Amino acid sequence: MTTTDTSRTTTKAGTTTGSTAVHLKGLRRAFGATRALDDLDLEIKPGELVALLGPSGCGKTTALRVLAGMETIDSGEVLVDGVDISGVPTRKRDMGMVFQNYSLFPNLSALDNVGFGLRVRGRAAAERRSRAGELLEMVGLADQADKYPHQMSGGQQQRVALARALAIEPRVLLLDEPLSALDAKVRLQLREQIRLLQTQLGTTTLFVTHDQEEALSMADRVGVMRSGRLEQIAAPAELYARPATAFVAEFVGTMNRLPGTTVPGGVRVLEADVTADITGRTSGTEVDVLVRPEDMTLAPTAHGHGIVTTRMFLGGVTRVTVRLESDVSVLVDQPSAAAAELAVGAAVEVAITGRVLVADRS
Amino acid sequence: MVAVTTPVELAVTPVRRRRRTSWGRWIILLLAAAYFLVPLYAAAEFAVSGPDGIGALTGIAGKSGFVEAFTLSLTLALVTTVITLALMVPTAIWVHLRLPRVQRLFEGITILGIVIPPVVLIVGVLQVAPATLKGTPYLLALEYAILAMPFAYRSLDAGLRAIPLTTLVEASRSLGAGWVVTIGRVLLPNLRSALLSATVLTVALVLGEYTMASLDQFETFPVWVVVYQQDDAHVSVAVSLLSLVATWVLLMLISMIDTRRLRRGKTS
Amino acid sequence: MPDIATPGKRAGFRVGPLAGLLPFAIYTTIFLFVPAAAIVVGAFTDPESGSFTFNNLGTAFSGIYAQGFVTSIQLSVISAVVPGVLGLVIAYAVQMSGSSGLRRIVSTAAGVFANFGGVPLAFLFIAALGSSGLVVDWLKLIGFDPYEHGFSLYTFTGIAVVYLYFQIPLMVLVITPALEGLRPAWREAADNLGASAWQYWRMVGGPVLLPSFLGSLLLLFGGAFSAYATTQALTSGSLAITPIQIGGFLNGNVLSGQENVGKALGLGMILVIAAVMVVYAILQRRASKWLQ
Numbered sequence: 001m002t003t004t005d006t007s008r009t010t011t012k013a014g015t016t017t018g019s020t021a022v023h024l025k026g027l028r029r030a031f032g033a034t035r036a037l038d039d040l041d042l043e044i045k046p047g048e049l050v051a052l053l054g055p056s057g058c059g060k061t062t063a064l065r066v067l068a069g070m071e072t073i074d075s076g077e078v079l080v081d082g083v084d085i086s087g088v089p090t091r092k093r094d095m096g097m098v099f100q101n102y103s104l105f106p107n108l109s110a111l112d113n114v115g116f117g118l119r120v121r122g123r124a125a126a127e128r129r130s131r132a133g134e135l136l137e138m139v140g141l142a143d144q145a146d147k148y149p150h151q152m153s154g155g156q157q158q159r160v161a162l163a164r165a166l167a168i169e170p171r172v173l174l175l176d177e178p179l180s181a182l183d184a185k186v187r188l189q190l191r192e193q194i195r196l197l198q199t200q201l202g203t204t205t206l207f208v209t210h211d212q213e214e215a216l217s218m219a220d221r222v223g224v225m226r227s228g229r230l231e232q233i234a235a236p237a238e239l240y241a242r243p244a245t246a247f248v249a250e251f252v253g254t255m256n257r258l259p260g261t262t263v264p265g266g267v268r269v270l271e272a273d274v275t276a277d278i279t280g281r282t283s284g285t286e287v288d289v290l291v292r293p294e295d296m297t298l299a300p301t302a303h304g305h306g307i308v309t310t311r312m313f314l315g316g317v318t319r320v321t322v323r324l325e326s327d328v329s330v331l332v333d334q335p336s337a338a339a340a341e342l343a344v345g346a347a348v349e350v351a352i353t354g355r356v357l358v359a360d361r362s
Numbered sequence: 363m364v365a366v367t368t369p370v371e372l373a374v375t376p377v378r379r380r381r382r383t384s385w386g387r388w389i390i391l392l393l394a395a396a397y398f399l400v401p402l403y404a405a406a407e408f409a410v411s412g413p414d415g416i417g418a419l420t421g422i423a424g425k426s427g428f429v430e431a432f433t434l435s436l437t438l439a440l441v442t443t444v445i446t447l448a449l450m451v452p453t454a455i456w457v458h459l460r461l462p463r464v465q466r467l468f469e470g471i472t473i474l475g476i477v478i479p480p481v482v483l484i485v486g487v488l489q490v491a492p493a494t495l496k497g498t499p500y501l502l503a504l505e506y507a508i509l510a511m512p513f514a515y516r517s518l519d520a521g522l523r524a525i526p527l528t529t530l531v532e533a534s535r536s537l538g539a540g541w542v543v544t545i546g547r548v549l550l551p552n553l554r555s556a557l558l559s560a561t562v563l564t565v566a567l568v569l570g571e572y573t574m575a576s577l578d579q580f581e582t583f584p585v586w587v588v589v590y591q592q593d594d595a596h597v598s599v600a601v602s603l604l605s606l607v608a609t610w611v612l613l614m615l616i617s618m619i620d621t622r623r624l625r626r627g628k629t630s
Numbered sequence: 631m632p633d634i635a636t637p638g639k640r641a642g643f644r645v646g647p648l649a650g651l652l653p654f655a656i657y658t659t660i661f662l663f664v665p666a667a668a669i670v671v672g673a674f675t676d677p678e679s680g681s682f683t684f685n686n687l688g689t690a691f692s693g694i695y696a697q698g699f700v701t702s703i704q705l706s707v708i709s710a711v712v713p714g715v716l717g718l719v720i721a722y723a724v725q726m727s728g729s730s731g732l733r734r735i736v737s738t739a740a741g742v743f744a745n746f747g748g749v750p751l752a753f754l755f756i757a758a759l760g761s762s763g764l765v766v767d768w769l770k771l772i773g774f775d776p777y778e779h780g781f782s783l784y785t786f787t788g789i790a791v792v793y794l795y796f797q798i799p800l801m802v803l804v805i806t807p808a809l810e811g812l813r814p815a816w817r818e819a820a821d822n823l824g825a826s827a828w829q830y831w832r833m834v835g836g837p838v839l840l841p842s843f844l845g846s847l848l849l850l851f852g853g854a855f856s857a858y859a860t861t862q863a864l865t866s867g868s869l870a871i872t873p874i875q876i877g878g879f880l881n882g883n884v885l886s887g888q889e890n891v892g893k894a895l896g897l898g899m900i901l902v903i904a905a906v907m908v909v910y911a912i913l914q915r916r917a918s919k920w921l922q
Binding site: 384387388390391394398400401402403404405407408409449450452453456457460461470471473474475476477478479480481482483484485486487488489490504505507508511566570571572573576577584587588591595598599601602603605606609610614 | 648650651653654657658661662664665666667668669672716719720723724726727732734735738739742743748749750751752753754755756757758759763764765795798852853855856858859862863873876877879880892893896899900903904907911
């Protein structure tokens with residue numbers, strides 16, 4: 001069953017111009033007492049790769065499967081190019097999906113796997129073979145065309161799965177934690193490959209993962225989800241530098257949490273006044289101050305705040321743990337050259353040099 | 363409530379998503395259940411419709427020959443279980459530990475117990491067995507062990523696969539334990555449910571085995587049931603029913619023990 | 631592998647491990663292979679002179695005994711194919727229901743009925759389908775007496791119906807792991823790529839399941855072919871299938887000179903089942919490659 005889609009044109013090399021816009025509007029879905037999706041609202045611009053990031057159980061996979069048509073919703077709309085497709089069965093949605101666990105058909109070769117979607121759409125055998133071959137070439141597996149899934153490594157299988165999803169020229173590409181089951185090195189390689197293919201083809205893509213590094217490195221925008229809602233969606237750099245909530249701040253990257261008190265214009269923390277956004281809070285409240293290790297410095301001193309307890313060498317930067325008088329520990333990033341001279345047990349003074357985020361005292 | 367609109371390009375049919383038509387499935391299951399339960403019901407009805415009435419079920423113990431036959435079967439079951447476990451447990455552990463490549467072949471060998479039909483096996487046995495052995499029912503127990511082998515091995519195999527065998531053995535041995543202690547105190551406790559199900563399967567097999575016992579002319583329990591049919595069919599039917607129910611209950615208990623252990627013992 | 635996990639390693643790396651199989655090997659030799667050998671040898675031995683002969687085999691594959699084989703095979707094929715399909719349907723329905731409670735009940739029930747043996751089931755069916763059985767009575771109420779129309783529990787058809795009762799559960803037991811091996815991701819991927827249910831089963835599900843299905847049919851065939859107890863309990867030896875005929879030889883009603891024909895029949899049975907098992911093993915290997 002093919003649909004004539006005038007919103008896209010396909011060139012010979014398989015690139016598409018003019019991609020699909022997706023809007024998940026007000027999605028609600030409950031499984032018994034748990035709310036898997038709680039008024040989720042997410043827009044994906046044409047040609048964009050959006051990553052959904054969050055802890056397990058936050059609803060990110062449910063959202064993806066709703067878009068794919070594999071989960072029902074209690075209320076809300078699934079708009080693709082402005083049209084609500086909630087009632088459309090999965091197989092008519094024209095979306096390609098890559099699953100977490102190897103979903104290649106075991107009785108078909110790589111070539112036949114990739115050509116499956118085309119076969120189902122009634123394309124001629126010769127056309128299927130050539131297009132499947134093209135895609136296997138794109139993922140670098142042209143020489144594996146006749147191999148069967150059980151003869152391939154995990155990374156290879158996922159690449160074939162990717163080729164298979166792309167073979168049908170989907171309007172949207174859906175990736176459900178596709179790299180989680182692979183080992184580290186393969187994961188890194190595939191990250192690049194997926195991103196490259198996606199930008200080449202301009203396919204609108206939704207990528208679900210619990211690995212923040214993955215999300216930040218691959219996506220145009222990252223949406224952080226918690227308990228069925230979107231806490232924040234922004235470009236990676238923005239998400240990192242300007243987290244909207246404490247949850248996002250602590251989920252993405254590392255955050256220190258220090259006790260402080262609000263003062264006019266900011267907070268008082270570590271015996272110093274720091275500018276901060278305290279809208280909605282009255283002066284004099286006890287709060288928690290969130291600050292990144294790279295937004296702090298330390299200096300050795302005779303009577304300092306705290307004592308160095310550990311040093312973690314991370315390459316260019318060393319992450320130093322300092323235990324303060326109040327028994328709170330903070331992580332401070334120092335250039336490794338300077339940190340080399342710090343001994344465990346040394347007395348240091350720490351200061352905040354960058355942005356802070358104010359959160360409720362926990 | 364799903365908001366459904368009819369887009370221009372795509373034909374939309376309100377679709378029941380995810381679980382395909384479930385009522386067709388339930389009809390099949392209901393029919394299957396009926397097919398299997400009707401004979402049970404018929405048997406129950408027949409069993410109590412004889413001259414003894416419910417006495418057919420309750421008075422079994424008093425029927426002539428029952429106690430001897432049942433005792434014989436129980437004894438054989440016990441002996442067979444001991445032989446089977448004594449033979450298969452160490453062998454299974456050994457194969458898993460030291461001969462992993464042979465595993466598949468070994469499975470095939472144990473299936474040989476099935477390849478030679480019991481009716482054929484007893485012919486061969488009666489041909490070669492020494493007269494002294496032929497005179498005792500224990501010859502049956504020795505052969506029943508062969509019949510039980512595939513089932514016992516299956517259970518043990520599953521149980522051994524579920525535990526980190528090599529790691530446990532290495533840990534135990536590196537702490538200084540000998541083989542007896544390793545098997546007895548480390549491995550067997552972890553194989554409890556596999557051992558239990560192997561035992562139950564063996565016992566069920568022996569208690570239900572008719573072919574070899576009847577041809578060897580020993581009146582074990584199933585043989586008694588068939589013979590007694592001439593006297594009072596109601597009792598035979600009643601007994602058959604009871605034994606089926608009993609085994610069902612037993613196997614259910616085992617699977618419940620199994621799942622409870624898994625739930626309690628899971629650490630990750 | 632470190633030494634502590636490998637006893638007997640000193641004995642030489644090739645022989646050592648196999649030595650652990652000795653008790654098992656000895657036991658099966660004495661109690662399985664020796665009797666089997668006795669059958670094979672006996673099949674070729676003239677009972678009077680003790681010399682080598684083909685006569686036993688000749689008798690075994692002609693006349694009533696040949697007919698016995700044919701009947702046995704017919705019965706086994708029917709008792710394999712019909713329960714095979716029905717068992718598959720039931721197992722699939724159980725799996726698709728998703729209820730783990732139902733799955734447990736069904737698998738335990740299947741285990742009981744499949745493992746227990748022919749005698750109790752024979753009696754259940756006497757009560758249900760015997761000439762005064764319950765189901766027969768029900769049918770008579772609506773005016774249909776199966777016994778008037780040639781049906782009898784104690785004939786071929788009746789036995790086949792009874793065999794169904796323990797073959798279907800066996801099929802359910804054997805095919806369920808294969809069904810569970812069908813990953814839901816395959817169905818979802820096919821769905822996602824635009825395939826209808828029929829297309830999925832035709833292109834993926836069916837082919838993947840086929841080796842296991844055929845293997846299960848073989849298993850059922852083997853089981854039905856070997857079965858003795860049910861038929862004996864029901865017909866007291868009046869239905870002429872090979873196992874019953876073999877049993878007849880042990881009861882002593884044997885023509886002189888034909889004492890070893892029973893062993894020849896036994897050899898025939900062993901050969902049939904061995905062939906079945908070999909094909910089964912091949913199919914299993916194919917299945918396991920795909921259903922990892």
